[in-house]
Amino acid sequence: ETARIGVTGLAVMGRNLARNLARHGHSVAVHNRSPARTKSLVDEFGHEGTFLPAETAERFVASLERPRRLVIMVKAGDPTDAVIDEFAPLLEPGDMIVDGGNANFADTRRRESALRERGVHFVGTGISGGEEGALHGPSIMPGGSAESYAALGPLLEDISAKVDGTPCCAHVGPDGAGHFVKMVHNGIEYADMQLIAESYDLLRHGAGLEPAEIAEVFRTWNTGRLESYLIEITAEVLAHTDAATGRPFVDVVLDQAEQKGTGRWTVQTALDLGVPVGGIAEAVFARSVSGHAALREAAQGLPGPSRGAAASTLPDAVEKALYASKIVAYAQGFHEIQAGSAEYGWNVDLGAMATIWRGGCIIRARFLDRIRAAYEADPRTPTLLTDPHFTEAVGDAQDAWREVVATAAKLGIPAPGFSTALAYYDSLRAKRLPAALTQGQRDYFGAHTYRRVDREGTYHTLWGADRTEITS
Numbered sequence: 001e002t003a004r005i006g007v008t009g010l011a012v013m014g015r016n017l018a019r020n021l022a023r024h025g026h027s028v029a030v031h032n033r034s035p036a037r038t039k040s041l042v043d044e045f046g047h048e049g050t051f052l053p054a055e056t057a058e059r060f061v062a063s064l065e066r067p068r069r070l071v072i073m074v075k076a077g078d079p080t081d082a083v084i085d086e087f088a089p090l091l092e093p094g095d096m097i098v099d100g101g102n103a104n105f106a107d108t109r110r111r112e113s114a115l116r117e118r119g120v121h122f123v124g125t126g127i128s129g130g131e132e133g134a135l136h137g138p139s140i141m142p143g144g145s146a147e148s149y150a151a152l153g154p155l156l157e158d159i160s161a162k163v164d165g166t167p168c169c170a171h172v173g174p175d176g177a178g179h180f181v182k183m184v185h186n187g188i189e190y191a192d193m194q195l196i197a198e199s200y201d202l203l204r205h206g207a208g209l210e211p212a213e214i215a216e217v218f219r220t221w222n223t224g225r226l227e228s229y230l231i232e233i234t235a236e237v238l239a240h241t242d243a244a245t246g247r248p249f250v251d252v253v254l255d256q257a258e259q260k261g262t263g264r265w266t267v268q269t270a271l272d273l274g275v276p277v278g279g280i281a282e283a284v285f286a287r288s289v290s291g292h293a294a295l296r297e298a299a300q301g302l303p304g305p306s307r308g309a310a311a312s313t314l315p316d317a318v319e320k321a322l323y324a325s326k327i328v329a330y331a332q333g334f335h336e337i338q339a340g341s342a343e344y345g346w347n348v349d350l351g352a353m354a355t356i357w358r359g360g361c362i363i364r365a366r367f368l369d370r371i372r373a374a375y376e377a378d379p380r381t382p383t384l385l386t387d388p389h390f391t392e393a394v395g396d397a398q399d400a401w402r403e404v405v406a407t408a409a410k411l412g413i414p415a416p417g418f419s420t421a422l423a424y425y426d427s428l429r430a431k432r433l434p435a436a437l438t439q440g441q442r443d444y445f446g447a448h449t450y451r452r453v454d455r456e457g458t459y460h461t462l463w464g465a466d467r468t469e470i471t472s
């Protein structure tokens with residue numbers, strides 16, 4: 001008896017993915033470095049479907065139908081390489097290794113190219129939605145060859161989340177494309193969460209609302225265009241009362257946010273690609289600032305604004321600022337995917353990415369339908385901001401957006417996400433940017449040259465001499 005697919009690495013993610021496969025009627029071979037996890041999976045959930053447990057790598061590989069489909073769900077980094085080194089010699093040309101971990105796309109590119117030489121397909125696959133998603137239907141972003149997708153796609157689509165009957169799984173593109181898109185997805189998630197956090201902060205300390213009242217505001221927002229998983233759980237968290245103290249839960253949690261690294265990768269990669277992703281960067285930095293306890297402690301006595309100005313930050317204005325800033329953050333994230341796709345020749349279908357994020361993952365939202373529609377209407381649109389729906393939304397938000405950023409500044413409430421979104425927006429719309437002055441400075445101190453608005457060519461001014469202009 002052989003299994004259609006195998007999963008090695010049976011911690012929370014691998015175990016739930018294997019169960020999801022089995023529950024959908026796919027026989028699944030299961031393996032883990034320490035056999036205890038394999039045994040407990042079969043003992044506890046063996047009744048859910050057909051599991052073929054294997055204690056050794058050899059038996060695991062032998063229990064897979066050909067061409068073999070082997071999913072790795074181990075800790076990203078060195079463990080992934082260790083597992084590949086263990087299994088690759090046992091595989092044959094045409095076999096497929098799916099890496100469902102949170103790998104860096106550069107590692108995926110390296111692994112794909114090494115395995116391609118042996119004729120083995122390496123399918124770096126972004127899987128979003130945490131353990132619940134893995135069990136009940138994640139959003140799946142497979143990279144790798146089109147040939148491997150033909151053999152794997154139906155299985156992966158089968159176990160993915162569905163929205164309006166459409167699977168939240170599509171072939172992203174060759175080699176590292178899947179993990180790249182998953183990385184940017186996580187970066188966007190950071191930005192989205194930061195904007196929501198700033199909205200809360202403004203409602204709390206600008207408008208003076210209590211957490212329970214703010215929970216109601218978020219519940220109301222969740223019935224409109226902001227409807228999303230993140231807004232929904234924000235209301236839940238804000239409405240929660242700490243059992244031990246009777247205080248709002250949000251007030252007893254230490255205000256130092258942590259991160260695992262995919263947000264940072266998104267920003268590092270954006271810097272390499274030259275793509276401005278201020279919304280994601282500020283979100284990563286905001287978590288970083290929050291974690292610098294000693295620095296914050298040292299700054300406690302620093303002067304702030306003289307309060308007194310009535311907080312005019314009404315929930316309606318914040319809702320508009322949030323929607324507009326969210327459009328900017330997503331526009332920046334999609335720009336990064338577009339740039340990565342161009343750099344590595346992936347030909348990523350941006351609208352399809354919005355489509356597969358509609359379910360299964362943390363950023364699932366009604367909003368993604370709008371993004372899908374925008375790319376359907378114009379697949380080559382340079383930015384989501386120029387899509388008519390989004391242009392209208394940011395147009396409608398103008399006064400509120402600016403008022404919210406100004407209010408935050410006046411009251412001394414940090415709003416880096418809102419501020420950077422607005423600055424990016426104004427930078428794009430500006431007829432002239434002060435970059436002309438920057439170029440002048442660069443030419444002055446470093447003879448870096450400049451181009452002119454009225455003629456072709458590259459010029460340099462002899463700043464230290466008689467300031468004549470020469471062509472360079």
Ligand code: NBP
Nearest residue numbers: 009010011012013033034073074075076079082101102130
């Ligand atoms: P972990 O990331 O905690 O990894 C534990 C698994 O890795 C165990 O099966 C462990 O085997 C195995 N492993 C390690 Br560690 N080193 C190994 C080695 N050298 N050789 C073989 N196996 C090794 O598991 P997870 O939380 O289920 O996540 C799995 C992957 O999915 C990760 O890449 C993660 O980033 C990604 N992911 C996680 C989530 C989430 O919500 N947790 C969401 C999305 C993606 P052992 O049992 O023998 O120690």
